[in-house]
Amino acid sequence: MFLTLVLMAPALWAQAAAKKPTLVVIVNPSSPVQTLSRHQALEIFTGGFRSFPNGLAALPIDLDAASAERSEFYLTLAHKKPSDMLSYWARLTFSGHQSPPYQVSSAQMAVEMVATNPSAIAYVYRETVDTSHVKVVLEFTP
Numbered sequence: 689m690f691l692t693l694v695l696m697a698p699a700l701w702a703q704a705a706a707k708k709p710t711l712v713v714i715v716n717p718s719s720p721v722q723t724l725s726r727h728q729a730l731e732i733f734t735g736g737f738r739s740f741p742n743g744l745a746a747l748p749i750d751l752d753a754a755s756a757e758r759s760e761f762y763l764t765l766a767h768k769k770p771s772d773m774l775s776y777w778a779r780l781t782f783s784g785h786q787s788p789p790y791q792v793s794s795a796q797m798a799v800e801m802v803a804t805n806p807s808a809i810a811y812v813y814r815e816t817v818d819t820s821h822v823k824v825v826l827e828f829t830p
Contacts, residue, residue, distance in 0.1 A: 708829050708830060709813045709814065709815065709829075710813065710814040710827055710828070710829050711757060711760060711761055711764070711811055711812070711813060711814070711827070711828055711829070711830060712811065712812060712813070712814050712817055712824045712826065712827045713729045713809065713810070713811050713824070713825050713826035713827075714799065714802050714809070714810055714811070714812065714817060714822040714823060714824055714825065715740075715802060715808070715809050715822065715823050715825050716802055716803065716804075716805060716806045716807075716808060716822065716823065717803075717821070717822060717823045718806050719740070719744070719806060719823065720742055720744070721740045721741070721742065721744075721823075721825055722823075722825065723825050723826065724740075724741070724825045724826045725826070726765055726826065726828065728741060729765065729809075729811075729825075729826050730765040730766055732746050732748050732809060733748045733750070733761075733762075733765075733789055733809075733811075734766065734776070735780060735785075735786035735787075735788075740809075744807065745807045746807060746809050747789075747790060747805060747807040747808045747809065748789035748790070748809050748810070749789055749790050749791075749792055749798045749801055749802065749808055749809065749810040750788065750789040750790065750791045750792070750810075751791070751792060751793075751794070751795060751798060751810075751811070751812070752791065752792070752793050752794070753770050753773075753774065753791075754770075755795070757795060757811060757812055757813055758770060758811075760830040761811045761830075763830065764828065764830040792810075795812040795813065795816045796816065798810035798811075798812055799812060799816055799817065799818070799821065799822055802822045803821040803822050809825075814827065
């Protein structure tokens with residue numbers, strides 16, 4: 689029995705990895721932004737940039753602090769846990785340098801905000817996206 693589990697482990701691991709959801713960064717379809725690099729997206733969501741590379745204002749939308757998407761987004765791009773990001777924003781807000789991204793309680797709310805606001809940018813799981821209402825500018829698997 690143990691030998692069977694040991695021999696099956698690589699296949700099970702690959703199967704689990706294949707099921708990892710894909711994260712996408714989305715913008716309004718009217719936005720001239722076609723693609724963003726991981727670095728550009730991270731800079732927008734961490735307050736380094738408050739505009740898109742073309743100079744238009746960017747309104748980053750964060751998901752709830754307890755969401756899996758938010759955790760995976762910041763772990764993958766910034767190598768930071770949710771608690772680290774909360775501390776980061778607390779320091780910046782207290783010093784008066786920046787304010788955190790606008791926070792919504794669900795991925796669906798984020799998609800709706802992006803669909804109705806030309807400056808909005810958000811991250812969600814690919815399965816949440818209807819590309820007739822938003823445009824994907826970055827895609828990655830955490």
